[in-house]
Amino acid sequence: MLLTRRLENADPMFIAWSSYPAAGMPARMARAGVDAVVVDMQHGMHSESSVLREPPEILATGKPPILRIPVGRNDLASRGLDAGYEAVIAPMINSVDDAQAFVAAMKYPPLGERSWGPAQALKLNPDHTMGSYFKSANGETLAIAMIETMRAVDVYEDILALDGIDGLFIGPSDLSISWSGGKTVNPDLPEMQDFLAQLAGKCAAAGKLSAVYATSVEAVVRARDMGFRMITATNDDLLIRTGADSILNRVRV
Ligand code: 3PY
Ligand code: MG
Secondary structure: OOHHHHOOOOOOEEEEEEOOOOOOHHHHHHHOOOOOEEEEOOOOOOOHHHHHHHHHHHHOOOOOEEEEOOOOOHHHHHHHHHHOOOEEEEOOOOOHHHHHHHHHHHOOOOOOOOOOOOHHHHHHOOOOOHHHHHHHHHHHOEEEEEEOOHHHHHHHHHHHHOOOOOEEEEOHHHHHHHHOOOOOOOOOOHHHHHHHHHHHHHHHHHOOEEEEEOOOHHHHHHHHHHOOOEEEEEEHHHHHHHHHHHHHHHHOO
């Protein structure tokens, strides 16, 4: 199902994060029941070739593929869309200028400056013609800006208001570092929680997506109760560890 169609449903999306470029693993996570999979090229070990390989496999599970690019690599945002990703998450969007440059790479004119060439994306949907892809792409591929510094906190409403920005994604670890003036890294930092709830509300009022990375089940529940629409609930490493624990804790005496 298209990500934009899934988001018409008010139920929050619980998604998985892929950091390791083992062929087929992102699709296996998609099959395990999460609502979408993010292939992470910022801190994850994915390379350009593993990133470009994954969309057909993830789409075959009926789940939307999402890409996180490294900081400032807007060239990879367009390339990811050409490969079939339905959304791109851009880290460290700290100003309206950063957000505008990201939109330029993500959206065809007149909204942006995306260059034509959706090589793999066009072939993944046999119903698409060049014309139908061109017409629908700006509305059906989402530009999601990460808010994860105090600079971004100061201007997040201006970023949210930009035409072409489809949603905001909180990076709670980086945000905690910036929030505490470099004193700590704590994705559950209590002082940030009111801001997170406020941002989820502003996104809802603007009709845009709110998203957040959660590092524990408790954090997922908290984000869900704040109204976040997309929550990173697990990742490849955590799935292996919790899977192993659930077996070994029962059999080891
Ligand atoms: C953060 O918490 O800073 C993130 O970027 C989550 O991936
Ligand atoms: Mg971050």
